[in-house]
Amino acid sequence: MLAAVAESQSAADPLAGLVLKDLPIPTPPSGWSVVRVVSSSLNMHDLWTLRGVGHPADRLPIVLGCDAAGFDQDGNEVIVYPVIANPDAGMGDETLDPDRALLSERHDGAFAEYLTVPTRNLVPKPAWLSFDEAACLPVAWTTAYRMLFTHAKITAGARVLVQGVGGGVASAAIRLASAAGAVVYATSRSEAKRQTAISWGARDAYATGERLPERVDVVIETVGEATWSHSLKSLRPGGCIVIAGATTGMNPPADLGRVFYLQQRILGSTGCTRSELIAMLRMLDATGIRPVIDRTMPLAEIHKAFQLMIDGGLTGKLVIHPDPN
Numbered sequence: 001m002l003a004a005v006a007e008s009q010s011a012a013d014p015l016a017g018l019v020l021k022d023l024p025i026p027t028p029p030s031g032w033s034v035v036r037v038v039s040s041s042l043n044m045h046d047l048w049t050l051r052g053v054g055h056p057a058d059r060l061p062i063v064l065g066c067d068a069a070g071f072d073q074d075g076n077e078v079i080v081y082p083v084i085a086n087p088d089a090g091m092g093d094e095t096l097d098p099d100r101a102l103l104s105e106r107h108d109g110a111f112a113e114y115l116t117v118p119t120r121n122l123v124p125k126p127a128w129l130s131f132d133e134a135a136c137l138p139v140a141w142t143t144a145y146r147m148l149f150t151h152a153k154i155t156a157g158a159r160v161l162v163q164g165v166g167g168g169v170a171s172a173a174i175r176l177a178s179a180a181g182a183v184v185y186a187t188s189r190s191e192a193k194r195q196t197a198i199s200w201g202a203r204d205a206y207a208t209g210e211r212l213p214e215r216v217d218v219v220i221e222t223v224g225e226a227t228w229s230h231s232l233k234s235l236r237p238g239g240c241i242v243i244a245g246a247t248t249g250m251n252p253p254a255d256l257g258r259v260f261y262l263q264q265r266i267l268g269s270t271g272c273t274r275s276e277l278i279a280m281l282r283m284l285d286a287t288g289i290r291p292v293i294d295r296t297m298p299l300a301e302i303h304k305a306f307q308l309m310i311d312g313g314l315t316g317k318l319v320i321h322p323d324p325n
Helices: 044-051 137-151 168-179 191-199 228-234 256-261 274-287 299-310
Strands: 002-006 018-022 032-041 069-072 077-080 114-118 122-124 159-162 183-188 204-207 216-221 235-243 265-268 293-298 317-321
Touching: 002 299, 018 299, 044 299, 077 137, 122 274, 137 168, 137 216, 137 235, 137 274, 159 168, 168 183, 168 216, 168 274, 183 191, 191 204, 216 228, 228 235, 228 256, 293 299, 299 317
Parallel strands: 159 183, 159 216, 183 204, 216 235, 235 265, 293 317
Antiparallel strands: 002 018, 032 069, 032 114, 032 317, 069 077, 077 122
């Protein structure tokens, strides 16, 4: 089978370590299942692995890809829940298991024609959802869902700032928060992306760092150093920032005086639980919202796909098809 494999890592030239290879179809151990992948999608996590961020070199080579939808060995249409973990070790929450691993961290991932995962990680794909749409959900969309509803607990009328339009989590957060009745503001360096955010349901969109018309209750933060100061200044007293990434840097000035004096809360968020994925599917069914797909590409063009992400040329998700047919 064709697979995209991370064989080495380089911060300066991450794609140098990305290799397309012909691998044997995997055989599942007891309690695991084989999935024939129809669609997968690109995430920043894949790029971080190639850059050597958060992924030890001794876990290479490994097949990349965290998101997948396809057919199980019995022909059922499934979505792959990507967190491989023991819920009991996380007190009922897979993301709190100290030994959790996202697909492609310790086990070969979804940029292949077949993959294996624990059978409990298979979630039935609703008939109303396409394979391409389903493949956008397991990482970016569920991350946004958990940030908004589990951590921030937003309700209708909440004022939400989403930093960095264009990324998968940000696009999902705008769509989900708007569908829940929140007043959404978004930021981007690109005027075109700001207009796109408005078309997704944002009330308005602003240049990165620009002053908002009001302070917000919640900030959805995945950008990091470039937007952190703006996130703190845009937040009302007692409001919360939920952070699930830091694409521009991990160590911004903390501004602790502002945080404690205004009693602002900073909440970390990673991934989602299987039950949150199912709850989000119910929300998509009820509201009719769907993932934003920038484009689809065959697995054979995976290097071009990564370059589009590196160049910031995506608005929404990039879907990968392992089988060119």
